Amino acid sequence: MSETKLEDIVSLAKRRGFMYQGSEIYGGLAGTWDYGPLGVQLKRNIIDAWWKFFVESREDVYGIDAAILMNQKVWQASGHVEGFNDPLVEDVKTKKRYRADHLLEDNGVEAVAAMSIEQMGQALKDHNIVSPDGNPLSDIRQFNMMFKTHVGASEDDTSVSYLRPETAQGMFVNFKNVVDSFSPDMPFALAQVGKAFRNEISPRDFIFRVRELEQMELEVFVHPDVWKEQFETWLSLQKDFYLYLGLPADKLHHVEVPAEDRAHYSKHSIDTEFDFAIGQKELGGCAYRTNHDLTAHAAASGKNLNYIPKDGSDPFIPHVIEPTFGIDRLVLAVIDSAYSVDQSNGEDRVYLRLPEHVAPVKMAISPLLKNKPELVTKAREVFTAAKKMYGSVLWDDNGNIGKRYRRQDEIGTPQCVVIDFQTLEDDTVTVRDRDTTDQIRVPIADLLTPKNSN
Ligand code: ATP
Numbered sequence: 036m037s038e039t040k041l042e043d044i045v046s047l048a049k050r051r052g053f054m055y056q057g058s059e060i061y062g063g064l065a066g067t068w069d070y071g072p073l074g075v076q077l078k079r080n081i082i083d084a085w086w087k088f089f090v091e092s093r094e095d096v097y098g099i100d101a102a103i104l105m106n107q108k109v110w111q112a113s114g115h116v117e118g119f120n121d122p123l124v125e126d127v128k129t130k131k132r133y134r135a136d137h138l139l140e141d142n143g144v145e146a147v148a149a150m151s152i153e154q155m156g157q158a159l160k161d162h163n164i165v166s167p168d169g170n171p172l173s174d175i176r177q178f179n180m181m182f183k184t185h186v187g188a189s190e191d192d193t194s195v196s197y198l199r200p201e202t203a204q205g206m207f208v209n210f211k212n213v214v215d216s217f218s219p220d221m222p223f224a225l226a227q228v229g230k231a232f233r234n235e236i237s238p239r240d241f242i243f244r245v246r247e248l249e250q251m252e253l254e255v256f257v258h259p260d261v262w263k264e265q266f267e268t269w270l271s272l273q274k275d276f277y278l279y280l281g282l283p284a285d286k287l288h289h290v291e292v293p294a295e296d297r298a299h300y301s302k303h304s305i306d307t308e309f310d311f312a313i314g315q316k317e318l319g320g321c322a323y324r325t326n327h328d329l330t331a332h333a334a335a336s337g338k339n340l341n342y343i344p345k346d347g348s349d350p351f352i353p354h355v356i357e358p359t360f361g362i363d364r365l366v367l368a369v370i371d372s373a374y375s376v377d378q379s380n381g382e383d384r385v386y387l388r389l390p391e392h393v394a395p396v397k398m399a400i401s402p403l404l405k406n407k408p409e410l411v412t413k414a415r416e417v418f419t420a421a422k423k424m425y426g427s428v429l430w431d432d433n434g435n436i437g438k439r440y441r442r443q444d445e446i447g448t449p450q451c452v453v454i455d456f457q458t459l460e461d462d463t464v465t466v467r468d469r470d471t472t473d474q475i476r477v478p479i480a481d482l483l484t485p486k487n488s489n
Contacts, residue, residue, distance in 0.1 A: 041312040066238030066246030076395035101205025112335035118299040123178035126166035148296035198232035224255040242363040249362040256353035281390040286310040300327040324355040387447030403455040405432040414454035
């Protein structure tokens with residue numbers, strides 16, 4: 036369990052401009068959060084790091100960006116129309132809806148993940164579980180989590196579409212296109228980053244469970260004979276990426292998903308759980324999807340989705356290993372891991388110990404006094420040059436230096452640079468380190484010499 040409290044993270048995130056409640060001025064929209072200026076930069080840094088790690092630095096991964104709206108036949112063939120369900124019960128008085136498995140877990144019932152929907156219904160009765168408002172519950176039923184919509188002006192069955200609940204299907208339907216364009220050797224992967232939508236019965240825990248989320252997914256196409264070793268390879272790469280983002284190894288746990296709890300397409304799944312402030316919960320997953328999706332799409336579309344090996348051996352429908360990353364949960368895990376408190380001048384100091392390549396602001400630049408034009412002019416010069424070099428550099432002349440350091444600590448800025456009177460004499464600046472609070476004098480020329488980037 037993390038020592039950090041969720042409410043501290045939420046408060047900092049809101050106060051400092053990482054995330055705001057979606058549609059806040061209208062009272063919000065449950066399950067939606069808006070990323071503010073720092074949140075979106077943090078998220079973008081994570082996405083960029085992922086893209087570099089899994090796509091740009093490899094020759095066997097092809098990136099794509101498929102449309103969110105897809106032909107409804109995609110979701111019929113993939114099994115989502117039939118099976119992308121969560122167990123729902125309703126408070127018979129208030130009509131509020133709850134996820135039955137969550138109610139069972141919240142009431143201390145064990146091994147819920149392995150229960151069928153009928154067993155969950157029985158367990159609710161056996162344990163006399165009522166709604167959080169103390170009222171009786173309705174019978175349990177399956178609830179499909181896809182957002183349904185209509186494409187075009189007519190609203191009949193033929194115009195139905197869904198906001199995608201995962202990015203994966205966009206890759207399966209483009210499998211043949213990429214093979215035809217690039218003739219990749221097997222194994223190879225498609226990768227995609229994008230929004231997904233799930234009409235969660237009870238969104239909760241800040242950005243952990245939302246209705247509009249973002250995912251980074253890879254579909255690795257393999258020969259069935261090698262699925263096990265490929266699974267291990269990608270599971271291990273997934274962990275390497277978590278560590279690269281600064282998540283501590285001892286807070287990451289591989290948990291095998293029991294057959295009853297696996298998604299309808301999966302034959303073997305290992306979730307990575309993380310010690311969040313809200314407890315040990317799923318951060319991401321790695322699933323062996325077999326050839327379920329391509330077989331289903333080949334049958335439903337009538338297209339040949341076989342892979343033809345270059346060595347002349349028999350064509351086959353590839354099997355798939357899918358490492359999946361939920362970006363919102365990753366952002367939460369990164370902030371949770373970085374959230375630190377120490378004592379400074381007899382007071383608690385809150386700071387985000389973010390790795391430099393993840394931090395939304397790389398450097399803050401201030402003149403010691405904002406009413407001294409010579410300091411401001413010099414500081415502006417340094418700021419302009421630093422911004423050109425590092426991009427996300429912040430000008431901060433608000434309040435006294437102590438307050439500026441506090442603010443920058445809270446948003447995880449690794450370095451604060453102050454231009455003072457000595458700078459005017461010898462072109463050196465004070466650089467203050469976020470984690471140690473140590474201050475050193477550095478020539479401006481050194482500050483503006485590129486470091487090896489990660
Ligand atoms: P859970 O069991 O927590 O509902 P899941 O097993 O349904 O999650 P997957 O279908 O494996 O999740 O989705 C892949 C990843 O997408 C998850 O590991 C998670 O990081 C993210 N994710 C899924 N649902 C949500 C959600 N409602 N809010 C935020 N992230 C989500």
